[in-house]
Amino acid sequence: MAARREFTRESLAAGVRAGDRRALARAITLVENSEPLAYEVVKELYPETGHAYAVGITGPPGVGKSTLIGALVRHVREGDRSVGVISVDPSSPFSKGALLGDRIRLSDHFLDPEVFIRSMGTRGHQGGLSEATLQALLVLDAAGKDLVFLETVGAGQGEVEVITIADTVVLVLMPGSGDSIQALKAGIMEIPDVIAINKMDHPAAKTMLNEVRSVLSLDKESAWRPPIVLTEASRGENVPELWAKIEEHRAFLGEEGRLEEQRRRNLAGEVFAVASARAKSHLEEAVAEDPELRRLLDEVQQRQLDPLSAVREIMRKVFKVGG
Amino acid sequence: MAARREFTRESLAAGVRAGDRRALARAITLVENSEPLAYEVVKELYPETGHAYAVGITGPPGVGKSTLIGALVRHVREGDRSVGVISVDPSSPFSKGALLGDRIRLSDHFLDPEVFIRSMGTRGHQGGLSEATLQALLVLDAAGKDLVFLETVGAGQGEVEVITIADTVVLVLMPGSGDSIQALKAGIMEIPDVIAINKMDHPAAKTMLNEVRSVLSLDKESAWRPPIVLTEASRGENVPELWAKIEEHRAFLGEEGRLEEQRRRNLAGEVFAVASARAKSHLEEAVAEDPELRRLLDEVQQRQLDPLSAVREIMRKVFKVGG
Numbered sequence: 001m002a003a004r005r006e007f008t009r010e011s012l013a014a015g016v017r018a019g020d021r022r023a024l025a026r027a028i029t030l031v032e033n034s035e036p037l038a039y040e041v042v043k044e045l046y047p048e049t050g051h052a053y054a055v056g057i058t059g060p061p062g063v064g065k066s067t068l069i070g071a072l073v074r075h076v077r078e079g080d081r082s083v084g085v086i087s088v089d090p091s092s093p094f095s096k097g098a099l100l101g102d103r104i105r106l107s108d109h110f111l112d113p114e115v116f117i118r119s120m121g122t123r124g125h126q127g128g129l130s131e132a133t134l135q136a137l138l139v140l141d142a143a144g145k146d147l148v149f150l151e152t153v154g155a156g157q158g159e160v161e162v163i164t165i166a167d168t169v170v171l172v173l174m175p176g177s178g179d180s181i182q183a184l185k186a187g188i189m190e191i192p193d194v195i196a197i198n199k200m201d202h203p204a205a206k207t208m209l210n211e212v213r214s215v216l217s218l219d220k221e222s223a224w225r226p227p228i229v230l231t232e233a234s235r236g237e238n239v240p241e242l243w244a245k246i247e248e249h250r251a252f253l254g255e256e257g258r259l260e261e262q263r264r265r266n267l268a269g270e271v272f273a274v275a276s277a278r279a280k281s282h283l284e285e286a287v288a289e290d291p292e293l294r295r296l297l298d299e300v301q302q303r304q305l306d307p308l309s310a311v312r313e314i315m316r317k318v319f320k321v322g323g
Numbered sequence: 324m325a326a327r328r329e330f331t332r333e334s335l336a337a338g339v340r341a342g343d344r345r346a347l348a349r350a351i352t353l354v355e356n357s358e359p360l361a362y363e364v365v366k367e368l369y370p371e372t373g374h375a376y377a378v379g380i381t382g383p384p385g386v387g388k389s390t391l392i393g394a395l396v397r398h399v400r401e402g403d404r405s406v407g408v409i410s411v412d413p414s415s416p417f418s419k420g421a422l423l424g425d426r427i428r429l430s431d432h433f434l435d436p437e438v439f440i441r442s443m444g445t446r447g448h449q450g451g452l453s454e455a456t457l458q459a460l461l462v463l464d465a466a467g468k469d470l471v472f473l474e475t476v477g478a479g480q481g482e483v484e485v486i487t488i489a490d491t492v493v494l495v496l497m498p499g500s501g502d503s504i505q506a507l508k509a510g511i512m513e514i515p516d517v518i519a520i521n522k523m524d525h526p527a528a529k530t531m532l533n534e535v536r537s538v539l540s541l542d543k544e545s546a547w548r549p550p551i552v553l554t555e556a557s558r559g560e561n562v563p564e565l566w567a568k569i570e571e572h573r574a575f576l577g578e579e580g581r582l583e584e585q586r587r588r589n590l591a592g593e594v595f596a597v598a599s600a601r602a603k604s605h606l607e608e609a610v611a612e613d614p615e616l617r618r619l620l621d622e623v624q625q626r627q628l629d630p631l632s633a634v635r636e637i638m639r640k641v642f643k644v645g646g
Contacts, residue, residue: 039631046629060502061509091509134630153511178499179383186384186414188476264624271623272610275634276603282644283598300594301587306369307457308362311598319642321605 009037013044019082019143021116028118031135042135045142050263052084052141055246056150056166061091063174064198068233068242069094069149073115075239076147082114084140087151088133088162094119094151116140128277130161134270137165161273164266167259168249170194170242173212175204184215191219193226193249196242200230224252279319286318293317332363339368342405342466344439351441354458365458368465373586375407375464378569379473379489384414386497387521391556391565392472396438398562399470405437407463410474411456411485417442417474439463451600453484457593460488484596487589490582491572493517493565496535498527507538514542516549516572519565523553547575602642609641616640 007015007026015023030038055072057065066087073083087094094117120132133150140148152162163169171192173180183189195216197208212228219225229242253259287293296313299305305313315321330338330349338346353361378395380388389410396406410417417440443455456473463471475485486492494515496503506512518539520531535551542548550568554561576582610616619636622628638644 043629043632047626050626060505061511062505091511131631131634138629153506153509174501176499176501178497179502182383182385182414183476186476188384188414267623267630268620271620271630271633271637272603272607274630275606275637276599278634278638279602279606279642280595280599282642283602284595287595297591297594300590303370303373306366306461307590307594307597308454309366310594311601314594314598315601319602319605319644321642 007037009040009044012037013041016041016045016139016143017048019113019145021113024116024139024143025118027139028120028136031139032120032132034131038135042138042142046138049138049141052137052145052148053168053250054137054148054150054166056152056163056169057172058152058163058169058192059172060177060180061089061153063172063177064233065089065151065172066093068172068196068198068231068239069151071231071233071236071239072149072243074236075243077112077115080114081146082144083116084137084143084145084148085115085117085151086133086136086140086148087117087119088129089119089151089153090121091153092119092151116143116145128161128274130165130270130273130277133162134165134274161269164269167253167262168193168246170196170246172196172198173208174199175202175208177208181208181211181215184212185218191216191222191226193224194242194245195226195228196231197228198231198233200232200237205230224249283314283318287314290317330360332360332367335360336364336367339364339462339466340371342436342468344436347439347462347466348441350462351443351459354462355443355455357454361458365461365465369461372461372464375460375468375471376491376573377460377471377473377489379475379486379492380495381475381486381492381515382495383500383503384412384476386495386500387556388412388474388495389416391495391519391521391554391562392474394554394556394559394562395472395566397559398566400435400438403437404469405467406439407460407466407468407471408438408440408474409456409459409463409471410440410442411452412442412474412476413444414476415442415474439466439468451484451597453488453593453596453600456485457488457597484592487592490576490585491516491569493519493569495519495521496531497522498525498531500531504531504534504538507535508541514539514545514549516547517565517568518549518551519554520551521554521556523555523560528553547572606637606641610637613640 007023012023012027016027027038027041057069059065069085073085076083118136120136137148137150150163150166169192173195174197180189184191195212197205197212199205209228209230216226227245229238229245231238231242233239253262293314296305296310300307300310330346335346335350339350350361350364380392382388392408396408399406441459443459460471473486473489492515496518497520503512507514518535520528520535522528532551532553539549552561552565552568554565556562576585616637619628619633623630623633
């Protein structure tokens with residue numbers, strides 16, 4: 001084996017453009033580690049992006065999101081489209097390296113040069129998960145992927161921000177997803193674009209379908225009514241139907257400039273999410289390094305200084321802004 | 324009726340200290356609206372706080388958290404302790420004004436001068452929900468409440484930060500809470516201090532109990548093993564048992580300086596949460612007011628400027644910090 005050659009900005013950008021797997025893997029690792037080279041490469045590639053369509057697959061752990069993504073990838077590959085998958089779900093089999101298990105036959109995809117699958121760590125990103133996911137999506141977009149699937153567990157503010165990068169959001173539930181139904185009903189969880197009820201063979205699948213229908217019927221205003229598809233991801237059942245609904249939503253967004261408007265809003269939201277995550281990291285670092293700022297926290301603990309006064313003082317010292 | 328007299332800093336602080344209901348209501352409204360007077364009053368009262376014990380009641384919507392809080396309040400009032408309740412769950416009956424319904428007999432508590440119940444809006448706080456909840460808790464603490472219950476829906480980063488103010492966290496589930504069990508199992512949801520399985524009359528309650536037990540058995544390291552209590556909040560059944568477990572956890576924290584250490588960590592976490600929420604608000608306001616910053620977002624949308632470069636530029640201009 002030849003000595004490992006490090007990528008330069010030029011060679012890495014060229015490799016990503018060409019869809020070279022090694023370049024893609026390297027670029028996303030650099031993105032995960034917030035390396036300056038990743039920033040430089042994405043900056044260079046950004047004007048060439050915007051062609052990939054991003055489908056978010058979200059839902060509680062254990063409902064079969066990864067299996068469903070595997071089945072969707074198989075389906076769209078029949079149509080010859082190139083695909084990227086980014087998983088930011090720490091409980092995903094993708095993240096646990098369980099890709100080659102017999103339940104999820106993604107091994108075929110691994111040999112397919114037009115499919116690139118990558119899981120991302122969910123911790124330690126200076127600009128939060130949003131930053132790393134956004135940058136990874138841009139890398140796959142620049143590599144010419146037609147479709148990028150984004151798997152998230154869909155709980156926690158950080159992941160809500162992740163999923164807003166997606167053009168179409170699919171919520172996956174299964175019989176027993178009572179808490180999610182309650183959260184949808186209570187308006188705590190945002191209504192997705194498409195709903196898949198997986199594990200359709202379960203005797204309670206019909207009950208779940210009726211519950212989801214009844215929740216969705218509460219909204220009579222929206223121009224888009226989220227379709228519900230019963231699937232059995234492990235057998236690929238109804239996966240073409242699910243894909244057809246995703247395509248319908250894509251066509252809907254294509255009308256009246258909706259996609260462009262939504263992307264404008266989402267990109268602005270991402271910029272704020274990344275900036276505030278960076279602001280938080282910056283604050284924490286500043287406090288860790290500055291004994292005077294740490295002393296403020298001690299005073300809060302000792303009930304000598306109230307928390308908001310400490311916040312004001314920290315903001316003033318670190319960001320030069322008044323409370 | 325006499326003309327409404329506005330509180331001054333002195334009269335409001337004195338009213339809160341005396342536990343006057345009108346002063347408490349006013350102080351928390353001012354806290355919700357981030358009024359300077361609220362800041363001044365909490366600042367003055369802060370050295371007198373730290374005596375109230377905060378119990379977080381979290382869990383998905385519909386499991387009966389509010390009913391359980393009602394039952395717990397009734398139970399602890401028999402022991403003559405004064406109580407505050409803060410609900411930051413938008414789906415809570417407390418928030419919907421459904422307090423006097425026959426299911427939740429909290430009307431008695433409303434006439435009880437030693438019980439103060441308040442729901443908080445979940446939007447529009449400059450320093451986020453964490454700030455408003457923390458300040459409201461401090462107000463009730465300064466008013467001499469022995470116990471403060473904090474109701475949150477326990478999904479979404481913002482609410483995770485809210486619940487970290489609590490000394491003891493009780494997770495409420497019910498038969499059908501499959502998504503929460505999966506989230507606990509996957510390590511996505513933090514293990515609480517006490518678990519209540521409400522609606523114990525449901526035929527699937529035992530199954531849920533076994534599932535929760537099996538998840539908890541995975542952790543063999545922790546010094547505290549979270550007890551599980553089956554409850555029927557609407558009849559007050561097993562509520563004394565649940566309260567006993569909360570007291571046991573409190574006693575556990577009382578040993579080896581654990582409570583002090585936990586509060587130190589939690590207060591520091593709150594300070595960072597509030598500061599970063601404020602940083603985000605500050606960024607959004609700055610961009611809204613400054614056409615030059617808004618132009619950066621347009622350039623991102625037009626793929627002329629990559630998102631991270633826009634973030635850097637915004638951070639540099641607003642906070643005077645380098646990327």
